[in-house]
Amino acid sequence: MKRYSAFAVAREALRYHTGWERAWRNPAPKRQYDVIIVGAGGHGLATAYYLGKNFGITNVAVLEKGWLGGGNTGRNTTIIRSNYLQDPSAAIYEKARSLYEDMSQDLNYNVMFSPRGVIMLAQTEHEVRGYKRTAHANALQGVSTEWIEPARVKELVPIINLAGPRYPVLGGLWQERGGTARHDAVAWGYARACSAMGMDIIQQCEVTGVRSEGGRVIGVDTTKGAIDCDKLGMVVAGNCSHLSQMAGFRLPVESVALQALVSEPIKPCMDVVVMANTVHGYMSQSDKGEMVIGGGTDGFNNYTQRGSFHHIEETVRALIETFPMVSRLKMLRQWGGIVDVTGDRSPIISKTPVQNCFVNAGWGTGGFKAIPGSGWAMAELMATGHSPLAEEFSMMRFKEGKFIDESVAAGVAH
């Protein structure tokens, strides 16, 4: 792999950039791999990457029915934060956040992680108490957050209207090292690094069946033929119910559409990421200048990936109330992503009833920020059979009634 750097760019400029090699190879599948990961989104590629990097397992194929990074990795609002309330969530999201800090250097690919800070606004007394609780929890979890007063909120977010009038801003939970990253680059950076380790990323290759023998997985059937493996990881947001059924078990998830939109680009006016949960809206400004806005989810099963109008109507109203200048911006485009939601809205990183078959699913609306942590934990689980980060996210927890519910302290799982 040729290293990327300013010098490399300058060198290539002299020959009109004709010398750049492919970012990742485009191989045909082999007959057999030690590990097959289904799904070349951020989570799947990160799993493969850490299998190689942390455990030296590189005879790995990542199978993708479409194009790598083409699912939710490429259609989310790119927020990264770890100010979660419950210990298991805080642990994995903070692991992810800390890996994001060094990801560009680690992958030699600028993923543009920008720790610009994330504020979650408190606009009711209930939220104030909830975020103070989170701040206390975070302190013990090793997650750096703080409760900030309205004046500080205004300093950080000059375009905010503190006075409401309907829901005055009473303060906020501030995570200075939260932020955003360039979503596509995360997938591309991992893909390039995986490919460089000798792993095969096989695009346009749909899994049509999962083969097992004696309760143990032995391979998959694909549109590019049968491929054997020792271990199988299913990392397919929006398709996990479908795939798990092929493997012969069911998952406690439902797939719904999550709405998002962007405005036309404007000059920088908001450096931090702001989430306003009372009025259901969150917004950040991308490096291109677009205001990136997240909305809510549909309440029904939907696989269309299409935007719907009434959800964004609610979101936009809320944002206009909170940031009056938004009223005179324009929506450039809206879309939907299919997210898998579990019974407690927290993910599943788990062994399954099929031996050597593992699943990583159910990230709901919070998947992007978790990518490196999720991949790290999944790789550890697949390589060693145990991962402290994944421990509490077992699919067995629903049976025990042991939920990881993040909605409890006025928090949301975005």
Add this chain to the structure above:
Amino acid sequence: MSTRLATQGRLIDRSKPIEFTFNGTRMTGYAGDTLASALLANDQLLVGRSFKYHRPRGLVASGAEEPNALVGLGTGDRFEPNQRATTTELFSGLSAQSQNHWPSLEFDVGVVNNKLARFLPAGFYYKMFIHPKPFWKHVYEPIIRKSAGLGQAPDRELKDADTYEHFYYFCDVLVIGGGVAGLQAALVAAKSGAKVLVLEQNAHWGGRAPVDGGTIDGDYPEAWVEQTLAELSAMENVTLRNRCMGAGVYDHGYALGYERLTDHAPGQGGPRHRMWRIRAKQIVTATGAIERPLSFAGNDVPGVMLAAAMRDYVVNWGATPGKRVLVATNNDDAYRTALTLHAAGIEVVRVLDTRETGGGALMEEVRALGIRVECGRGIAKVKDGKCVTRVAICAQNGQGGAQEEVEADAVAMSGGWSPVVHLWSHCGGKLTWDDAQAHFRPDPARPPLGADGAGFVVAAGSANGPLGLGAVLSDAAEAGAKAAAAAGFKAEAKPAAGVAQDEAPMQPVWLMPARAEIDLRMKAWLDFQNDVKVSDVQLAAREGFESVEHTKRYTTLGMATDQGKLSNINGLAVLADSLGSEIPQVGTTTFRPPYHPISMGAIGGEARGEIFQPLRKTPMHDWHDANGADWEPVGHWRRPYAFVRAGESVKEAVSREILNTRQNVGLLDASTLGKLIVKGPDAGRFLDMMYTNMMSTLKVGKCRYGLMCSENGFLSDDGVVARIDEETWLCHTTTGGADRIHAHMEEWLQTEWWDWKVYVANVTEQLAQVAVVGPKARMLLEKLNAEAGGGMDVSKEALPFMEWKDGEIGGFKCRAYRISFSGELSYEIAVPASQGQAFWDALMAAGAEFGVMPYGTECLHVMRAEKGFIMIGDETDGTVIPQDLGLNWAISKKKEDFIGKRAQQRSHMVDPDRWQLVGLETLDGAVLPDGAYAVGSGVNANGQKNTIGRVTSTYHSPTLGKGIAMGLVKHGPKRMGEVIEFPGTDGTVYKAKIVDPVFYDKEGEKQNV
């Protein structure tokens, strides 16, 4: 230079000059001008700077597809960035500023990026700025952010001066596009009797046809348009809306119309935009086609314009970008531009036709005028600069070796036409590749599917592929008939007869010249706004970004505010070529709504200011507001947090209210608490399922505190239940619970136990409810009764604790409950809402001698905490079961089942290690911080400190003069007296003793007097 012509300009009224300013310079246009045509007429060819390289940019197009001419429009609370000059109608006093430059449009420092362009190819930022790590956030990114973005942000302290609204509309056939195709389709559909709505995004009807010429039914297209409009207007079943864009097509035939009501006359009053939320049985997309640019070096220099756009400017507005124009084309249509220019007295210096054999009849017409036409030729390069000066000509089939240079001040280019398929595609309509026209057009076999599984969109006219006038009209007539038929009407597809010159086949040209060298490809623009060039797409393909989505994202092709209207097909073609693949195999990116950016204000609609959200008010709301209420939002209600007096802080007010209520008497407006009547022969059995307690055994006249859980076992609501008669119960819920619990009950009744005879009615708002609380509460009520000459006996004997009674107090018909959330003697009295304020007034007046004061929610919270009563939302958070809160006494052991019972038997729910409710008291009387966690020893497997409990509510108790708290602690009830540690976020470690959660009047004597 660009200028106004003495002739032409069918849309402008030269008798009505209009003054406006551009970058502070006063200019004059005419009524009917767009800002774009007026700028052109004022020799303002340079209109902006590009996104990445800050290259000078001029007008390329004449409509919504324009990528360059974006301006900041208006000032102050009506300023808006990124307004398209081509879709902005000129009005008197218009003030526009160009964007994305510093210090000025003419001299922009950012153009340094242009000099470095070679070092800044597609995706350069992924490969650079990696080291040193902190530099990304602190150095590189701020520079990139500043240089990116387009328009200025609106003023952060100003609120939009305009208003917006929505409008729901239902029709049989929605026709999007008011060109000849749209009008033809509408006419056919309307004649069938269908209810038809026609939307046209521009101010004028007829689309391109009046500019393009030909005849319809033997007359000028303009005449046919006028006549058809008159015919449609006269039909009762037709609604025509201009300045109203079809913005999006959504599932089940839902469409958005974006009507711009006052953009052409700001401040005239009324809403600025109206969002039409349309439910149509069928939608006809007659959205026309967009001309494609040609990809040659320097195709972005101001003065290079789409050929049809140049024709538009001349014919519609009498404006031209130059006096010496070179035309480059791969099809016949551009000859119309040559003819138009010639007729307007503009010199056509050359027509370059890429086709070796040239065009058809139109070409001959041009030649006959003495204009030089060269076939098999193209542009090698337009000389860089702020305007066109020289154009190098070469063989189309070569590498760009220039054979000749000609002087010209403008270039008209045409690369063929692409149907506007956006609206067809929004909701899943599929496309097919048309080899002859080299474009994607709607595949009629794969339309978007509606609720019934059948297609609900029909494309019409050039939006469907046909480009000739005759073919457009007959296609549109068929589309109108098809849509009407699908909507249930009988229509006849009788088209008007359109006649235009026959055209020779076009030749796909994706690069000019075909084998252009790299230095030319690096100057051949695909996406003008985002600065994506042919070489960028080729680089992406080389690096393995083979999917069209990858290439789009890697190069940002088509991601600018024009959403790739001009660039997408050209980019796809270059990508396909680079991959050695065919265009249809490469496919398109997804088309997302809206077709063209729409204002956030319009999306939000009327919901701003006082009607942003409903504000629910109790009958006493206005009294509270006038008497110092410090409001707290609770759902859509607002409840007084405290009643603050002059010179008093909120905290002081709370203390005063607590002490007064404990010593004298206080009034709480409890009207927001939910009140549900549950009645029927099975009501008792039903409530036994709803509540953890046994409610069927409650005696008539009695009250019982009840708990409700979710099926998951978690505590979800609480409240007092009163049995009214044999078959009737009244259930109180929390403020937030009224609608939620009502819905919860209906859900179970309708979907699980539909054979049970139970009716539920929500009477929350029928009643105003006042809690009269404190040792002097009874005296107050008795005084009221005395004044009224009698009333309900409120003595302990007549109305004991946990009973209720109907009667009159102070002459008010009421129902009184002896229940208490404060531990004091307390009556909750419900009167009809229409009497609420009067009753409140009477209580205040009669209570004066007893020191009565109103109190708010915080006082309520503190008093209940002093008593160790739990609060839904404080002690519970959706993860807490009643057993955690020591509420086992409220969970019936006799019942076989209730909602949540099975869940509470799961292993984690019966785990003895669950945290349980205790009281907490700091050693020094200080107040524990809200939400603090108690730490145990060591860390968990993830390195997090182990916790053993948390604070759920914490207050300063003025009654006890110290901090009190409740919390959930592991093995808590067994650890009474132990001291545990709560680290604060400020570094302080708070020590607290585990105590009984009942801090005040442990025996409950006060409430039972």
Add this chain to the structure above:
Amino acid sequence: MLILECPYCGVKAEETELHAGGEAHLKRFGPGSSDDEFHDYLFMRENPKGVHFERWRHVTGCGKWFHAARCTMTLEVFGTYTAQTSAPPQEIRDAITAKRPGWSWREFE
């Protein structure tokens, strides 16, 4: 924007008048059920790509719950019917079969 006809009041209601209530025809398991039964009742959902049966409430209309048979891939609606039933009625099943021959959903087909 989904548009569903409420079988109780006949209104073709747009989604904003409705409240989605998840999968239809769940069999409730209470005390006495096994851990697996209770788990599946609360958490296991069909989540199919294709034919699905679900619950909706006409929340700002007549307030009634009803059932809808719908395709999750195309959003095609095969029909709506009363909530007071534990299985899709035959005419709804026939309507689906006409559009999606060979469909199945849980024990129904």
Add this chain to the structure above:
Amino acid sequence: MSDPLSALPGARYAGLATIEESGLQGMITLRGDLSSKTLQKAVKAATGADVPSQRQIAVATGGAAAWMSPDELLLLVPYDEVEQTTSTLAEALSGEHALAVNVSDARALFSLSGAGAREVLGKICPVDFDPAAFAPGDFRRTRMAQVAAAFWLDEAETFHIVCFRSVSQYVFNLLKTSAHPQSRVGVYG
């Protein structure tokens, strides 16, 4: 008892249409089997009106009955008789499973009249107000912007709008905004 107050006494606005708070109105929620003869008789006795058919209101001189759902009616009676009528109803229905509740004070009632009435409502309700689709005697429960509401149209082309008392100010402001004199849509003649 002092004089009862309606939700928004005297509120009035004239724009594209005229909005007026209608004052106190007796209203009874009646739940029961609408096909029951006893119930039908009781409704007739209480209001003078028959049980209406689906999404209709039956208006008589002394009162009216509106169809709320397959097992619910909204009865309109004079305000000062509502308590008496509710008890009479309850008594008449004591033999069957039914529920009659006085909800007069839980609601606010507005009238909306004038040429622009249809389009004023068309801005805030997802309902087809074409005269062919919504005619006098039609009764509809729906969403009015962000709250639930119900309305019917009388023979004089006046809409009568029922909403919850707590949101009466919101609904009035909403109608007022929609009736802005310069916001005419002009699609309903």
